[in-house]
Amino acid sequence: MLKYRHVRNLGFGGLEHPVMNLLGNPEVCTNGAILDLWHPVVPTSEIEVGIVRQVVLLGQAVSYSLTAPGTYFAWRTDPAIPAGTVFMPSVVTENLPVLHRYGYLWTSLGDPSESLFEIPEYDEPDRRNIHAATIGVYCSAPRAVENFLDLGHFPYVHTGVLGIEPHTEVVEYDVHVDPENNELWATNCRFFQPMAAATSTTGKTVGYEFRVPHPYCCLLYKTSPLDSSRVDAIGLFVRSVAPDYIEANMFLSLLDESSSDSFIRQFQQLIFAQDKPILENQNPKLLPLDPRAETPVRSDKLAIAYRRWLSDLGVTYGVLPKT
Amino acid sequence: MIKLFDYILSVNCYKQRLIMSILDVPFESIPVDFYPGLEHKGEEFKKINPLGHIPVIDDDGFMLRDAHAILVYLASKYDPTGLWYPVNSPELVGETTQWMLFAEGTTNTASAARLHVNLGYEFDIDSCREGAHRLFRVLDEHLWFREQENRDWVCSGEHPTIADIAIFPDVILSEEGGIARIDYPAIRRWTDRVKRLPGFLPMPGIFPTADARPLSHEV
Amino acid sequence: MACFQRLEPMSKSLTNLWHPIASAEDLPYRHIFQGQLLGRELAVWRADDDFVNIWENRCLHRGVRLSIGRNEGLELKCQYHGWRYANRSAGCTYIPAHPADAPARTICNRTFPVCERYGLIWSGEDPTGDPPEISLLEKGRTLPLRSIAVNASLNLVLEHLANYRFSLNGDPGNLAVTTADYLDQCSLSVTATCDSKQSTVLFFVQPVDSNRSVIRGVLCSSPTDSERLLTLRHHSTELSHLREKVELDALKAPLIQPMTPTIEQVPITSYEIMMPSSGRKASLRVQVLRKWVTAEGIVGLELESIGKPLPTPQPGAHIDVHLPNGLVRQYSLTNAPGQGSLYRLGVKLESDSRGGSSCLHETVKEGDVLAISEPRNNFSLRRDAVKTLLVAGGIGVTPLLSMAHTLRNNKLDYELHYFAQTDGHLAFPEVLQEFGDAVVLHLGLSPEATSKELTALLLGYKSAMHVYVCGPGPMLEAARRIASEEGWPDTAVHFEYFRNTIEIDSSSSFEVSLARSALTLEIPSGKTILEILRANGITLMSSCEQGACGTCEVPVVEGDPEHQDVYLNDSEKAAGQRIMTCVSRAKSPRLVLDI
Numbered sequence A: 001m002l003k004y005r006h007v008r009n010l011g012f013g014g015l016e017h018p019v020m021n022l023l024g025n026p027e028v029c030t031n032g033a034i035l036d037l038w039h040p041v042v043p044t045s046e047i048e049v050g051i052v053r054q055v056v057l058l059g060q061a062v063s064y065s066l067t068a069p070g071t072y073f074a075w076r077t078d079p080a081i082p083a084g085t086v087f088m089p090s091v092v093t094e095n096l097p098v099l100h101r102y103g104y105l106w107t108s109l110g111d112p113s114e115s116l117f118e119i120p121e122y123d124e125p126d127r128r129n130i131h132a133a134t135i136g137v138y139c140s141a142p143r144a145v146e147n148f149l150d151l152g153h154f155p156y157v158h159t160g161v162l163g164i165e166p167h168t169e170v171v172e173y174d175v176h177v178d179p180e181n182n183e184l185w186a187t188n189c190r191f192f193q194p195m196a197a198a199t200s201t202t203g204k205t206v207g208y209e210f211r212v213p214h215p216y217c218c219l220l221y222k223t224s225p226l227d228s229s230r231v232d233a234i235g236l237f238v239r240s241v242a243p244d245y246i247e248a249n250m251f252l253s254l255l256d257e258s259s260s261d262s263f264i265r266q267f268q269q270l271i272f273a274q275d276k277p278i279l280e281n282q283n284p285k286l287l288p289l290d291p292r293a294e295t296p297v298r299s300d301k302l303a304i305a306y307r308r309w310l311s312d313l314g315v316t317y318g319v320l321p322k323t
Numbered sequence B: 001m002i003k004l005f006d007y008i009l010s011v012n013c014y015k016q017r018l019i020m021s022i023l024d025v026p027f028e029s030i031p032v033d034f035y036p037g038l039e040h041k042g043e044e045f046k047k048i049n050p051l052g053h054i055p056v057i058d059d060d061g062f063m064l065r066d067a068h069a070i071l072v073y074l075a076s077k078y079d080p081t082g083l084w085y086p087v088n089s090p091e092l093v094g095e096t097t098q099w100m101l102f103a104e105g106t107t108n109t110a111s112a113a114r115l116h117v118n119l120g121y122e123f124d125i126d127s128c129r130e131g132a133h134r135l136f137r138v139l140d141e142h143l144w145f146r147e148q149e150n151r152d153w154v155c156s157g158e159h160p161t162i163a164d165i166a167i168f169p170d171v172i173l174s175e176e177g178g179i180a181r182i183d184y185p186a187i188r189r190w191t192d193r194v195k196r197l198p199g200f201l202p203m204p205g206i207f208p209t210a211d212a213r214p215l216s217h218e219v
Numbered sequence C: 001m002a003c004f005q006r007l008e009p010m011s012k013s014l015t016n017l018w019h020p021i022a023s024a025e026d027l028p029y030r031h032i033f034q035g036q037l038l039g040r041e042l043a044v045w046r047a048d049d050d051f052v053n054i055w056e057n058r059c060l061h062r063g064v065r066l067s068i069g070r071n072e073g074l075e076l077k078c079q080y081h082g083w084r085y086a087n088r089s090a091g092c093t094y095i096p097a098h099p100a101d102a103p104a105r106t107i108c109n110r111t112f113p114v115c116e117r118y119g120l121i122w123s124g125e126d127p128t129g130d131p132p133e134i135s136l137l138e139k140g141r142t143l144p145l146r147s148i149a150v151n152a153s154l155n156l157v158l159e160h161l162a163n164y165r166f167s168l169n170g171d172p173g174n175l176a177v178t179t180a181d182y183l184d185q186c187s188l189s190v191t192a193t194c195d196s197k198q199s200t201v202l203f204f205v206q207p208v209d210s211n212r213s214v215i216r217g218v219l220c221s222s223p224t225d226s227e228r229l230l231t232l233r234h235h236s237t238e239l240s241h242l243r244e245k246v247e248l249d250a251l252k253a254p255l256i257q258p259m260t261p262t263i264e265q266v267p268i269t270s271y272e273i274m275m276p277s278s279g280r281k282a283s284l285r286v287q288v289l290r291k292w293v294t295a296e297g298i299v300g301l302e303l304e305s306i307g308k309p310l311p312t313p314q315p316g317a318h319i320d321v322h323l324p325n326g327l328v329r330q331y332s333l334t335n336a337p338g339q340g341s342l343y344r345l346g347v348k349l350e351s352d353s354r355g356g357s358s359c360l361h362e363t364v365k366e367g368d369v370l371a372i373s374e375p376r377n378n379f380s381l382r383r384d385a386v387k388t389l390l391v392a393g394g395i396g397v398t399p400l401l402s403m404a405h406t407l408r409n410n411k412l413d414y415e416l417h418y419f420a421q422t423d424g425h426l427a428f429p430e431v432l433q434e435f436g437d438a439v440v441l442h443l444g445l446s447p448e449a450t451s452k453e454l455t456a457l458l459l460g461y462k463s464a465m466h467v468y469v470c471g472p473g474p475m476l477e478a479a480r481r482i483a484s485e486e487g488w489p490d491t492a493v494h495f496e497y498f499r500n501t502i503e504i505d506s507s508s509s510f511e512v513s514l515a516r517s518a519l520t521l522e523i524p525s526g527k528t529i530l531e532i533l534r535a536n537g538i539t540l541m542s543s544c545e546q547g548a549c550g551t552c553e554v555p556v557v558e559g560d561p562e563h564q565d566v567y568l569n570d571s572e573k574a575a576g577q578r579i580m581t582c583v584s585r586a587k588s589p590r591l592v593l594d595i
Helices: A018-022 A141-148 A261-279 A298-313 B011-022 B043-048 B067-078 B090-119 B125-148 B162-172 B185-195 C004-010 C135-139 C154-161 C225-252 C357-363 C394-409 C429-434 C447-457 C473-485 C529-535 C570-575
Strands: A039-043 A053-057 A060-066 A072-076 A098-101 A104-107 A128-137 A174-178 A183-193 A204-214 A217-223 A231-242 A245-254 B002-006 B027-031 B056-059 B062-065 C019-023 C032-037 C040-046 C052-056 C075-077 C084-086 C092-094 C115-117 C120-123 C148-150 C177-184 C187-194 C197-209 C212-219 C284-295 C298-305 C318-322 C328-332 C342-348 C369-372 C387-393 C414-420 C439-443 C465-471 C493-497 C510-514 C519-523 C553-558 C578-580 C590-593
Touching: A039 A053, A039 A060, A039 A128, A039 A231, A053 A231, A060 A104, A072 A098, A072 A104, A128 A261, A128 B090, A141 A217, A141 A231, A141 A245, A141 A261, A141 A298, A174 A298, A183 A298, A204 A298, A245 A261, A261 B027, B002 B011, B011 B027, B011 B067, B011 B090, B011 B162, B056 B067, B062 B067, B067 B090, B067 B162, B090 B125, B090 B162, B125 B162, B125 B185, B125 C225, B162 B185, B185 C032, C019 C032, C019 C040, C019 C197, C032 C197, C052 C120, C135 C197, C148 C225, C154 C187, C154 C197, C154 C212, C154 C225, C212 C225, C284 C342, C298 C357, C318 C342, C328 C342, C328 C394, C342 C357, C342 C394, C387 C394, C387 C447, C387 C473, C394 C414, C394 C465, C414 C447, C439 C447, C447 C473, C465 C473, C473 C493, C510 C529, C519 C529
Parallel strands: B002 B027, C387 C414, C387 C465, C414 C439, C465 C493, C510 C590
Antiparallel strands: A039 A104, A053 A060, A060 A072, A098 A104, A128 A245, A174 A183, A183 A204, A204 A217, A217 A231, A231 A245, B002 B056, B056 B062, C019 C120, C032 C040, C040 C052, C075 C084, C084 C092, C115 C120, C148 C212, C177 C187, C187 C197, C197 C212, C284 C298, C284 C369, C298 C342, C318 C328, C318 C369, C510 C519, C553 C578, C553 C590
């Protein structure tokens, strides 16, 4: 029933009329800053043993599979090894690098660093690590990340869940780049939430930290409703299919002991589904890095820093670079 | 209390939540892990619905499946005015049924495209989109002429029917499937009217609209 | 039939033409129509006062389509972060993430010209000249047809329309012979003749994008009620048939790249956004449209722009009025964002008038031209309060009226307490009536009784309540004291003084260093910081120049300010991080300012 989308569809603007589907081509990434990174392929929980499956990553078809002993493989799609067939490792002529981390299979189309960014919480014994969903969105990866880093939209997009009018104020917070790992951080963020998590029933001001360790991956840490000295982690790991189409993976690492996995997943899917129409209605679809392209205000400090950080990294895929 | 086997992102489940909210019928939502759990395809759920799909309702032991059948049941049983499913008028009940069948079409095209984009369901996306645009053209023309007759809803009566409830979710979420509504201004106005129905309830992906202009408005 | 190709070489560019972009009926109240012209998407909305707004369909903040937002009657609210934009001016009126700050005036949506004519809404990217006047449509009654969106280019649609056939009686089996004439490169008339009877339809083809168009037809006659629907149905059906043929042809034609309209850059960069951007300039010219006595000793003035539209009147904002006698005075705007394209002021004749209010009362008359500044807002309204109290003393009601309008339009909980001598002293009684029960009048009270009433209404402070007070000095002082006693934090109590009644002591002398300009200046006794800065070529905004309005505020990096203003509250004064350069001085020998 479920199929891993290997047909790359055109961007939203081109979809509106069938006649337009003939225009344009999938845009294959040539941006070294992006190619050399690890990218999430699929959640490993959805990988079937011994079957070839296929996705699109950065405009290129990538196949993957898993052998019975538990070894993951990924390679640039070869018509001789079609999706849906039985997998035999020996037929792959050139393997792509793979990592199995945080419940996902990761690969790279360039020359990646040895390891992926660390999420120390993942290995804490009393946590539950959950893959909530993979959802396709007609937007660029950086637009999705920027939205994930944003507090001000909570009362309007996640009304009654993550925010509610009139509690709309975004108070001053701190932004810094961690020089050791070149990660972008926002700390001391606070926002009023009428329902602070799947397990909450009353409103309160919740503390957040945001972390961007990768141009297309980000995490937020929020005060745990169970233990105010610890945090829950929620991650967004984006696979950019095309500059303006993504498949977003949502990851959680929670202290919650009572809610079912299914309940937590559905809550997270609800939140993401509320963001989706916003992301699909942004124009331009690519994130503009020129500071004068859009109108930031003080509360957009993190978004401003993210755009600058992308510029400094030399990211050109999924963005409108500064002219 | 009515139990609704429910998935928050399903348009067909939303149709039931919407009509029950409008009719002020209390219900309990039983979440089904539709994605990624595929719970509705599991053996346990097939005892509830051997076809393996949602929604299903359990009204004090009476089980019913299929979105549009459930709408007929809920309106027939819980709407004392008889206006939402107007069985007393042969013309109106005929029209209601006609447009409920139209909604099968919007579900199989617009909502199928949405499932393909969001969750990777295997459908012929181009034909889903073309089919949805064909239906939307028909609906837009129909609603435009309804407006010319000072009517707000898909059926010819003054009151909305379950046909509006059946079509609305497929239409309002069409953009998630890559089907824009810019060419359907009469449909866009009608969606605003549906959003202003007393008891209207959104689902993720649907935003409420502004209140209507007060009748005695001074500027 | 005129040939399109022959017209083209001498034709205007499509961007310089007026095009119909919607039907009038596409714009019911509280709806946002999604349109597109020459590739650019438009958000088109009719305000409650019937003004039609045509804006670029993207919020300036993050580019989200405004057509998924809400038309709240006089403001459009973006769905993403709740930013609000005013009817007519398209200026941003509120940014909920920063409820205490007035949005910079530069945040203004891109608007396009508008004209409602022949049942159609006309606009253009950059049209030259007036909207078209079409003699065929001027003469008699007309009937706009249902618009038809087509997936084909403008030229292809026109080619097919030139062969459009229809019936005079709505009978599809009886299509009449037609002749077509091009009016210009986007429109043509088609006339059907049958049994010596004639019917003409004008077609305007809207170039939506390279491969998309909308056919907008207007019938040059008005059928009877019984024939009206039949006629409309007939054309809708025949045009739908035509569309099928055009689209089949379009599939055969080579595809043209979609148009890529440019998105304008915002005028200023990020961190300047909340900073004032102009000095004490009388940059606007207005004409006195109406002047009337609204209460004893108070005249109402309505000022209409000459030339460019007036900037958005944010609630609480004031303007400088440059009077014919050379004086400059500040007056609050009483109307709210989106309420008309004019500014409404209330001016009280001061018994000790130094020539300001008396000039407006006695000399200025309807039709006179005045110079005014762009509005400034140092008394901005938060819209995130659980309840807002507005407390007015006398003419101090003026900024609170614009606030009350805004709170009412936003359906927020508020009360307007109006202290005045008698009901004959109540300004704008017709406006007060609109607020209904939200207005509480307190008439003819002594200072003691006023304090008692203030105590009663300030009782029971709850978190997220806000109070705005404007009135005479003694009343403000009383309100400030009582609010503090009743547990209101300084941040919840907002004041606007008409004037500073504190005796200014300018005897001290000290040194001022400018951190960013690397300049050190001596402030001698008898001169203000503002004066010395200006004398040294530093542009700084100011307005009242008596420590009341907050316009000339500057951040302090180092040193101990001697506050003599009434703008900052006690905790702000104690913090010593800001100074009003028009009146305040230094206790320490040196002040370092962040400019």
